Amino acid sequence: MYNPAPMTEPFRFEVQATDGAARAGRFHTPHGVIETPVFAPVGTQATVKALTPAQLDDLGASLVLANTYHLYLRPGPEIVAEAGGLHSFMGWPGPILTDSGGFQVFSLADRRQVDDDGVTFRSHLDGSEHRFTPERAIAIQEQLGADIIMAFDECAAPDDRLYNEQAMMRTHAWAERCLAAKTKDAQALFGIVQGGIFPDLRRQSADFISALGTPGLAIGGLSVGEAKVDMYAMLDVLEPRLPPDRPRYLMGVGAIDDLVEAVRRGIDIFDCVLPTRLARNDAAMTRLGRMNLRNATYARDQQPIEADCDCYTCRHFSRAYLRHLIVAGEMLSATLLSIHNLTTLITLAADLRQAVLDGRLEAMVTELRRSYAKHRPVEA
């Protein structure tokens, strides 16, 4: 039976309204309130690529993510700690979330060896050998000093039943060790639900992680190559099992349709590199689909990316100018497209939030699906 410990100050989550399974909430952290649903830009190496914190603030970002694996390798957590933590190191005064490094260790590092105690791996940068355990992942995240930190988890391919059983059990044991290792009240540790695309494993994992009573829960192991229908099915399975009074973070999701479908299924927090990565690859994200601005079609197009978008890029620059920057190899294109793409996701989350508050979420979703389907193929 779910009967979690009350959330301890300074963390507090208020559910302000619900609409079906969707929720509008406020998550209080030591560096400010996060209004949910929220999309968090990813600052992998303690910088959201091509953007200053002032630009992030200007486009409405509230929560920013950074990656423990990357920062552990470079510049090293002690250098971030010497700066007073990530907030002052990267100049972002608002809430910050760090992942545990688990996902990168299992997707990016070389020559991994997992045992029940932890993982030994080699750096993708220089081949040097390192070891993460749950205790080490927490210690590093305490040095980094984010507001929200993650339990160390093992990530399996979503359709490998045997491996998912094993990885889930390890993830559960590691979550308990992370909780025991944690020393700082000013950081909220989220447990991570695993279980691939297997409903029974997901239920089992949701029950176990919920019982830990962490001030929020993350859903890992989705948006990693499985079909969209499988991801949505897992969210349907999880929704009634997750504690209603805790924020729910769906890791690594940032496609427009996925964000919409996940909000409908009770997700509160999202992050993804997609908006900034697409920006560096010349693509604009819109609610009507993607535009590749390198396309010659736009060479003399004096319109903004989206006439009704209020972002800095759309208020000042034409598609023709953006295409010129791209063809000329100017890095300003990455900046301007990142501003637009992050605005798209952050505004979408804010608009979904408002729809929940107004009790008209399904009407908004119907409208979004209609225009999205009419104009362009759905995003991959």
Add this chain to the structure above:
Amino acid sequence: MYNPAPMTEPFRFEVQATDGAARAGRFHTPHGVIETPVFAPVGTQATVKALTPAQLDDLGASLVLANTYHLYLRPGPEIVAEAGGLHSFMGWPGPILTDSGGFQVFSLADRRQVDDDGVTFRSHLDGSEHRFTPERAIAIQEQLGADIIMAFDECAAPDDRLYNEQAMMRTHAWAERCLAAKTKDAQALFGIVQGGIFPDLRRQSADFISALGTPGLAIGGLSVGEAKVDMYAMLDVLEPRLPPDRPRYLMGVGAIDDLVEAVRRGIDIFDCVLPTRLARNDAAMTRLGRMNLRNATYARDQQPIEADCDCYTCRHFSRAYLRHLIVAGEMLSATLLSIHNLTTLITLAADLRQAVLDGRLEAMVTELRRSYAKHRPVEA
């Protein structure tokens, strides 16, 4: 005898104060007033690399330069014209200056053939053949629509006497043709003084260009490889020959010591790619010399680049963070160092201006030279 035509509206230059040969002035243009001495950031391809116009405005830029040769080749002047000109194309509402393309044709283009009528050359981008004449250079600059435009000139190596004689004569003939070809009152055409490092040629060129009565004069063919003493000597030669009531633009100068010495010799306007190019090569410009922020010395240095600098970068980020961005290959380092370096040059010009207004220029110069010499080698 110098007896120029009065400057026509909307262009007007007021000399507010002098201190020795130095001047503090205000140059009125259709897109705003330029307070001189001024340093203009270079937006080669209609973007100051790695910076948004909002960031340029925030760091105090007033005049921005763009390159005719580059924009002619890409995206093409007709595309800029369709956007309503450079101001709206690149989103910079303040004054803009374009060069004539002469310098790039003579330094960057392939397989040049010069005759008295113009220059045939091949694009450095794709080898395609093009021809610039004085009339064509003006027509292109009229399409681009900058406030200040330049006469088409021939640039010679500074110490080649025979070539400088020839190039100067051609530059004079071309300046007259540019003036005749010009059709738009809302653009100020500056004649360009040439003559290499030869005092008699410089005097002859100053007299000829002055007599044209253009609303401003540029000095070309310096800061192109000659010794600093030769450049300063030419400025000494030119100073008494240039019309005192017109702004004087020293093309391509942006090293700190050169800017100081040129202001002392009556120069009002500067431009250079140095601050932004150095930024992309990890170097910070300060009044005490350069810092290479890739250096391991800075790995744990929690100070800003300069404690007394008020730029966005120095107010928010440490040397340790900047070094991390550089080592991690993050493009934000180019943005943050460009902000600092441009602030250094723009603030230096503004401080020299204030010193002229206060009649204490030489005291400021003495102080600058002392601290500059004490700390680090003079910039190349």
